[in-house]
Amino acid sequence: MPLASRLAAMLAGLLLSGQASAQVQMVIPWPAGGGTDIIGRLVQPVLAEELGVQLIIRNVGGATGTIGTAEVVRAKPDGTTLLLTSMAAVAIQPSFRANAPYRADQLAPVCLVAEAPATLMTPKTSGLRTVADIAARARAAPGQVPYASGGVGGLGHLAMTGLTRALGIEMNHVPFRGSGDSVLAMQQGTVLMLTAEANLVQQYGLHAIAVFAERRSADTPDAPTLRELGHDLVFPLWTGIFAPSGTPDTVLDRLDGACARTLRTPSVVETMTRAAHPIRYLNRAEFGRYVRAEVGKYAELIAASGLRQAD
Secondary structure, eight states, rough: OOOOHHEEEEEEEHHTOTTTTOOOEEEOSOOOOOOHHHHHHHHHHHHHHHTSEEEEEEEEOTTHHHHHHHHHSSSSSSSSSSEEEEIIIIIHHHHTTOOSSSOOGGGGEEEEEEEEEEEEEEETTOOOHHHHHHHHHHHHSSSSSSSEEEETSSSSHHHHHHHHHHOOOOEEEEEEEHHHHHHHHHHTTTTTTEETTTHHHHHHHHEEEEESSSSOTTSTTOBBBBTTOOOOOOOOOEEEEEEETTTOOOHHHHHHHHHHHHHHHHHHHHHHHHTOOOOEEHHHHHHHHHHHHHHHHHHHHHHHHTOBBOO
């Protein structure tokens, strides 16, 4: 066996044995302080304890999550490098970018951690209260009404692309580097709306217009679903853990088991709920099927909308 393979097997063995000397890095391909980063830091202490390792978080942001994700794809498949990401980096970017640095199948799903409805929100001073208000303003100024997203090809961008197509309107997409910068731009009046995590509504005193979900959210009970308004637009904001493709099944099973126990831990449930990041656990087989369905859904929307970037 080549030396590199022997070293990888040794590291995987340390992880499987739960030896505290093993160090695992969990790459979050988004800036610190964003929703995905918050989730990572809420689960990290208990997940490290369940694995019996030192679990180090590294934020490697940029290019709508693709820089950090590509780093994990290139890492040795020995269980010592993990990816915790929201869905855009895995389900959207490989279809959105013609020269994307990886494919979704180059990652091994470990577990789904959280899922929440994407929420369309606006400052209370914008004068926009409903989807009909947005449509009317956009028709009065085609291509000029600005909306924010956390990045080109991110969920907020794709969700609004679906909505503008459904309404037959044109709007001005203004991308930012994460939801934090987007909210700041709304507060400054640069943009009028954003599709992102529901917790931002309460955190920044915003108005929730609608949710891209199958049912209304407990966090924004007065905001209707797009389905209620006659538009079949369901875009969940999900976060999951992945390993490089080729990671041994025994290691993936151990990671998945630790994930399941972490997400059942009362302290994690409490803090995730308080932070408005609802836990939804799927094991690695279920999560794999879920990811494949999401990849197919966004590939279809990107193709139909002509959004694929040539890079």
